[in-house]
Amino acid sequence: MFIQTETTPNPATLKFLPGKVVLEAGTADFRDADAAAQDSPLAERLFAIPGITGVFFGYDFITVTKEDGPDWQHLKPAILGAIMEHFMSGQPVMAPAGAGVDTAEGEEFYDEADAEIVVTIKELLDTRARPAVAQDGGDITFRGYPNGTVFLYMKGACAGCPSSTATLKHGIQNLLKHFVPEVQQVEQVAA
Numbered sequence: 001m002f003i004q005t006e007t008t009p010n011p012a013t014l015k016f017l018p019g020k021v022v023l024e025a026g027t028a029d030f031r032d033a034d035a036a037a038q039d040s041p042l043a044e045r046l047f048a049i050p051g052i053t054g055v056f057f058g059y060d061f062i063t064v065t066k067e068d069g070p071d072w073q074h075l076k077p078a079i080l081g082a083i084m085e086h087f088m089s090g091q092p093v094m095a096p097a098g099a100g101v102d103t104a105e106g107e108e109f110y111d112e113a114d115a116e117i118v119v120t121i122k123e124l125l126d127t128r129a130r131p132a133v134a135q136d137g138g139d140i141t142f143r144g145y146p147n148g149t150v151f152l153y154m155k156g157a158c159a160g161c162p163s164s165t166a167t168l169k170h171g172i173q174n175l176l177k178h179f180v181p182e183v184q185q186v187e188q189v190a191a
Helices: 033-039 041-047 072-089 112-135 164-179
Strands: 004-007 013-017 028-030 052-057 062-066 138-145 149-156 185-189
Touching (some): 028 033, 028 041, 052 149, 112 138, 149 164
Parallel strands (some): 149 185
Antiparallel strands (some): 052 062, 138 149
């Protein structure tokens, strides 16, 4: 099994491409070992490596976030080994209940009168923004639209990334304002 790695704009996060489907649908974002232990044997295995603080699964990639301190050259062999062992074991990526898929998103909030605008915003996010952030090992999802402000939740490599503010303000905000004049600003929501 050959696993490729890619850097992300977030220096604390690396993207691992195992060459196979990781999650058929949706994403899964694990911010601690407890959630991983309940929902994903693979995430649990990765959190067992000292220094790992986050694991995110996309369709065909895994992003791993580390704490300040350990160097990637020391962590990478252990992460590659854990991913390889997991896929060779035949265990599922997610526990049968799959409770971790699309975690920490909560309910969307917006005025019903803005439903048509929200549909347009979601379509732009799905077709233009999400593919770009997935390239960097993350994901971005719609959370709400009150009073002209779009609230988004950033996951994977995007969460805590130094350039996430630029992504939100210069990329996504400009995109949405161009196509949806009612949008005044874009903000990030915490988990």
